[in-house]
Amino acid sequence: MEFRFEPEDEKFRTRARTWLETRLAATPAPEPHAWERELGRAGWIGIGWPGDGGDAGDGARYGNRPAALAQQVVWAEEYARSAAPPRMGHIGENLLAPTLITYGTEEQKRRHLPPIARGETLWCQGYSEPGAGSDLAGVRTVATPDGAGGYTVTGQKIWTSLAQDADWCFVLARTEPGSTRHRGLSFLLVEMDQPGRIDVRPIRQLTGTSEFNEVFFDGARAAELVGGEGNGWQVATGLLALERGVSTLAQQIGFAAELKKVVAAAVASGAADDPVVRARLVRQWAELVTMRRHALRTLGATGDPGAPSVAKLLWGGWHQRLGELAVQVSGEAGAVGPEPWSASDPYRIDDAQHLFLFSRADTIYGGSDEIQRNIIAERVLGLPREPR
Template sequence: MKLGFSQAEEQFRAECAAWLQSQLNGDFADIKGLPGMNSMIERRKDWEQRLAENRWSVIGWPEEWGGRNATIAQQVIFAEEYARAGGPNRANHIGVELAGPTILAFGTEEQKAKFLPGIANGTQIWCQGYSEPNAGSDLANVRTKARLEGDEWVVNGQKVWTSLAHYSDWIFVVARSEEGSKGPKGLTFLMMDMHQPGVEVRPIEQINGDAEFNETFFEDARCPADSLIGTPGDGWRVAMGLLAFERGVSTLGQQMGFRNELDAIIAAAKTNGLDKDAVIRQRIAKAEIGLRLMRYGALRMLSHADSAQIDGAALTYKIQWATWRRDLGELAMDVLGQAGEIAEGDAYEWSALPNMFLFGRSDTIYGGTNQIQRNIIAERGLGLPREPRGDK
């Protein structure tokens, strides 16, 4: 399916494509196509600021906060052209795509003035404090505690799988603020400075040797009383609103990245002759069909009137893309054969694919495992009885 873009929108496409190509073949050629999130951190931060200088960082935001008031169509176009040009994964993805939209939707004017400029201009990098050792897919089981002391919140507890925490400046934290509360009740959504006593970050090494994830510990860490989004005890509503933003326009850019990976697999198959193998051809065709179906689903999500609500398309999207990409990694390895055992080397043409295979194993785990995603679809989407969870 091809979107019916207007002449003005196609002119916008040409504008952003030309700028991206000039930058990623010029000053930032060294990070063009850079995989992952954990390498060349300082250059990624430089890139964030270059995007901001030219008002490409948060184009969907209001102009007063550094955006362009871009329409949904324009945001889709930019996301696609960004991936097509080989733009690196955004160092401030969590700030731009999650924290910022949440503050815009739920924050006060004072909070917007405090946080949005730094996110937009790339000088304030964010991470997400949701998952805990006993509250991963079951987010409502959060045990990190927050108590109000005078004009400050005091936070104690642990978060885990905190992507990018090792170079982030701020974190948004879901903490239990009402003693004795259970499940989604009694949670508060706080914004906290990472550069303070009482915050410790410990990297977690991944299967591919990288350390993008972290454990984050809070020991009497503090933030001002007005750093909460919403009201005390209202954190679950805000947290769920944030997850709706995660299924937004950036999904189209994510899919363009998938397009690049699938095209690399096809190119490898043509190089080694496996494009003539009937089974490989069938699997490539299946991957192509899956990618197109994801695009249609993403367009359905974007057509939803309320971007802060999770509809049926959004409920199914995580398990859809995670399973697809896991299978894509396995296809890549079968196409590469022994060449898939090499994941490093400047002269190695297919180095990104083994890394994609290794990292792709986590896609079906983080952000809610496939098993939990099926529960969510059943309970929230289909209205089936809740799975027994016991007394927590």
């Protein structure tokens, strides 16, 4: 598939850019929850979701606006380019919603999609566990029927992004006693407001921030099941493929902005005079261009089990190398905290240091490099499965 933007897409780009510029000029630092609702009121959440009849031309059924795939890319790119606040509703809009559209019942779509499209409901993802990170088939969280049409969930999830703000969590749990690996798993929807049954604990990271959380389920109720009992592995892996879609292109806009800052820092510090550093900067730029073209060419391609893994391997290593370069070109300043030092905030770090520290996780979360290489080897190249 060769992907290109048509004149109509560029008109859509102008409308999106104008709206973002106008709203951000009026409110330069909007409150995150209020901003989600404003995006929803303007029809910018869930653009291109299928409507009546299942085509992408009518999104009125679930409360969003129609948009072709190219226009979804345009919106994601313009949003990233505008330096608007990070989206709190990303997980609900880009992961849970497409999963419900593919595997959910009509009742589930009508219940959950409109609040997501209005920016009113926030979601988090309950996948990874202390003993089941990249290898999700090792999930041990248990869900048992509660006799009232739902399930009782007990277990622990970890690295749960935005759980502290989420209203709902989609949880991969084991519903078949004695099952192992990918068998006996189910995809459950759990409301987070269950005092005494759900405990969210922030995880302090190397950067000093706490975007991720541990979540403990102690008899929490899950009223809904997506895709049928025991079909959780199919639903969960289908969702993971969606994680590498349109949002990857928007992510690359952010990468370009970070690279621009690193180049400016290299020039300011004199590091750019070193031919080795210059070569590394040029390589970062060339690889970013290649990643974008690869993402555009494979966008919308279905049935390619290796495309998501190739994309993850490309950007994870690229971003990690950029973080290393960011600290290197800063010189001595890259090894100490920014001035002035504050006793009340002794762990303050600058943007380059944050990029370096946070990007150490890029080759682990979302499926480690080892897991991605196994997927390519087994599902694309047909090599023997890794011994277990």
